[in-house]
Amino acid sequence: MGGCDGDGNVDQAGFGKPMPWIGVYIAAASLACAIAMAADTAAGFRYRQLWFPSRYFALNAMSLSVITVAVKLSVDLNTPMPRREEQLAKLSSSVLICTVMGNSMPSLGSMKNKELLSNVIALAILVITSFVNICIQLGSGAIFDFVMEHAFVMFLMLLLLVTLSFSSMMVPTSKRYLDIKYYEMHEPTLKDSLSRSCDDVFNKLKEDLLKYGMMAHSCNPQFIVARSVTCTASGALCLLSAVTLAQAMLRSYLASWTFKFDYCHGESDYQWSSMAILITQTIARRGNKSYKDEFKPEKYWIQQFIEIKERPFNLHIRSRRCRKLIHDSKNVVLDMLIRIQVGIVLGSKAVRLISILFMSPILLFCDLCSDLRKKFSPPEGSASKPDFSQYILHLEGEEELVHVMMRNKCDTIERWIEMGKNNQPKHLVQLLEETDPRGFPGVMDFDSDAVPPLDSAEPPNNWTLPIATLTSIAVAIPDIDPSARKRLLRGVREALMYVNIVEERLCAKQELMNARKAASIVFMGVDLFHKWLDVDLRKISLQVNTTKDVLEELACTAKDVFVKFKAVPTHGHLMESTSAWPVNVRAAHSMYRISETLLLDCESSDRDMSKRLFEKLSRMISDIIAACLTNLEHAIFIECSRSGIEGRTEKAWSAAILLGRTAEVMEILSQRELPCLGSDQLASIDEWRAMTSVP
Structure with a gap:
């Protein structure tokens, strides 16, 4: 066996x-x-x-x-x-x-x-x-x-x-308490930010970020536990x-x-x-840091037990004696747990105090070295940092931690901003600098009302799809310097990163979801394969004779995609709502309208038409990008101020990096005059077009 x-x-x-x-x-x-x-x-x-x-x-x-x-x-x-x-x-x-x-x-x-x-x-x-x-x-x-x-x-x-x-x-109690304090501070901070008019957008946003960074970091749930006794x-x-x-x-x-x-x-x-x-x-060993505190238990340690104790038992028991016995037993158990919790907290405070006594010589030596370094180092010419200690959210007994957290978090936010400044989008900056800084005419010019519609219902526009479609047309134009095409693609690639951030934060409407998906698919095809959907743009550029022929070919192809889809009887219910249009149909509709708009001002006999049209497309793309990125201030503010308690610190960090990366972009855009629109209207390209079309 x-x-x-x-x-x-x-x-x-x-x-x-x-x-x-x-x-x-x-x-x-x-x-x-x-x-x-x-x-x-x-x-x-x-x-x-x-x-x-x-x-x-x-x-x-x-x-x-x-x-x-x-x-x-x-x-x-x-x-x-x-x-x-x-x-x-x-x-x-x-x-x-x-x-x-x-x-x-x-x-x-x-x-x-x-x-x-x-x-x-x-x-x-x-x-x-x-x-x-x-x-x-x-x-x-x-x-x-x-x-x-x-x-x-x-x-x-x-x-x-x-x-x-x-x-x-103590975790649920402390998180709930600090979350309430966060929203109590959020309202006055928001009002203060909106009431301040400042020409220097970068410094205004930096100050807002420092405030929200303080609030987010000090109520970070992991930091709440990590700084506990x-x-x-x-x-x-x-x-x-x-x-x-x-x-x-x-x-x-x-x-x-x-x-x-x-x-x-x-x-x-x-x-x-x-x-x-x-x-x-x-080798898997390490420790944590310590801070001095009063030798008494704070209320938030036992608040959860008190709430459970005060909560009645909903037991369907007829006997009054049994209900009373269960209630008394519950109170006895909870009283015992409260005493254990108090003992653990006091014991932890004793351990921390002993740790501080052992570490105090080293800490004093470090403080002495720091003081000597400040004494002999040359004085800094910059002004002293503003006091944001009121934005530090802390629990009972953590008052002495406020100045430590403030100094640390100010430095952290500024480091993230500097990190972003070291990685600015140079190709996007070049694209914005090469175009006329006066106004945003390209926002209106890319789509004309003179073009006959393909359907009775016209879908709303978003920012990314016109940019991707205009870039596709620019790649297909013949007799253009390859280096110019490459510069345009690099600039658009960097721009779409920030345009997508604006749309995600400020234009997250369901009716625009398919348009955003279509834009990402179209630009990926253009950037990687020089194709619009399944159409080889390089092949069109080589086969046709004139720029007008390129536009007519693209418009005809896009119209065929739309008409063929609409002709299928089972697709009738999808055509009833523009938000239900498939991605390829949405992309085809955009290509048709933009190509037909460009054909209105296109002459086949003009030998310099290719160069002039490429410059016109570059200007349109730059204007649409610039108009969208004027919302960066609002998007960065939303990024750092609106999130759940678990993700606030990461949001503040990402907002700081975004601010640093777009510092030069915002400096360029500050020279352009904005239309008289509210912040919500500025986030919509259709609102821009409606405002611009008003005589």
Whole structure:
């Protein structure tokens, strides 16, 4: 029988052969955890934040699965592991669990309530399972060395689990409180921004960004948890567990060298892979920062328990005694949980205070060096920075953090703006500078009312589709310098990045969705393959004799696409609403109208027609782009001010980069005179055309 030897007994000879490769799998999972935590640490240093964000190593289903694989050694009950490296690897697995809990704690802030509950429960199951398995191994003798270290790390493991679990209870309350404060500050900030008239749009937007950046950063859900006293204490406990592992490793190696101490003889099934596990798990360590605070628990720590306590039980039980017993039991349990929460907070404050006492000489030395550097460095000629401390949103007991957060966040926003300035769209700037800066005539000229309509219903215009269609025609014009075509394509490619941002923020109407899709498809075909839909523009340019022939060919092709689609009986319901037109039909309609408009002013006998038409198309494209990008100020303001609490910091950063990248563009556009339209009307190209057509 398979699996048995000649005597009928189970043949176990091959059972341990895959174990080294399982060890490699464990080492790979540990390395993945280490890389993710190192990436978070690097991001914190790169952006000069006061904390290490949980971007790559957050508490979720995927990370918990990887952690479960990484700590397999600590739950392996019966595999013999007699060597020093293998006993240390078991200890390092326990320390890794502690490190994971400390490092992933800020990610609690970015979770919804149900997600928060499920992830904390899943982590608790993993930690308790590991704890029980380690206890079994200590009792069975599978773990025979570093017993005191294991006991101490297990205590830290449970303490970290309790701290993390109770810290999650303050997340909904603190997020709700700071979200209310954000909207209370948002209204006066918005009114102040709208009331200020300033010729320097860039500096006005920069000031608004600094304000909203302060508000967004200070109410960042991950930062709320990261600056809490329990997270600070968790960092200290993680560091303590890492020190415990370090002293165990040092003691074991020194003992073997000094006293010729020998471990048990024998070979583990994991063989050489246990050393790889030990190395990868040892490098996955880091801590958090600390700040001084008053030695008392703030109300938001227990607010969630108080709300649950005040909420009545809706139980359909007839017996009054049973209802009263359940109600009293609930209050007793919640009172106990409140006392535990208060104890955890006070204990965390004590740990933080001890950490500060140990770190105070280093901090004082750093402050002294900073003061000396300021004293001997030449004075800066720039004016002092404005005080935006009123825009720092903070919880009870965080008053001393305000000036630290303000200084850090001001510098961060300005760095993002400078980063954007170093990556400005030079081809777009060149396209805008080459055209006439007086007004925006191309917005009106690209589509004439003299062109007969293809259908009784005319779809609304958007910004991107006319730009893509005009660029397609420009590529098809014969006898044009290839370098001029290339410059135009580069400028339009850069412009569409910002035009799309304006449309996404300010023109997100359902009726324009197909037009935007058509524009992206048309320009991708022109940019990559020099094709409009399936029409080869280069082939048309070479086959026809004159520029007028090119326009007639494009208009005829576009009309055929539209008419053929309309002629199909089953497409009748789609033609009833212009928003339901397919992408190719929408693109064909735009090509037909623009080509026919250009034909109204086209003479076949004019030899310089190609050059003049290309210049005219470039001017139209530039004018439409310029008219659209006059909405950048509004789009940037919307980008940084309107988002959920979880995404506000990223929105503020992206708005700062966008402001830096478009600084020169806004400087060019500030020289043009805008029509007398409101901000909502300026975002619509049809409103521009309606205003321009009024005599």
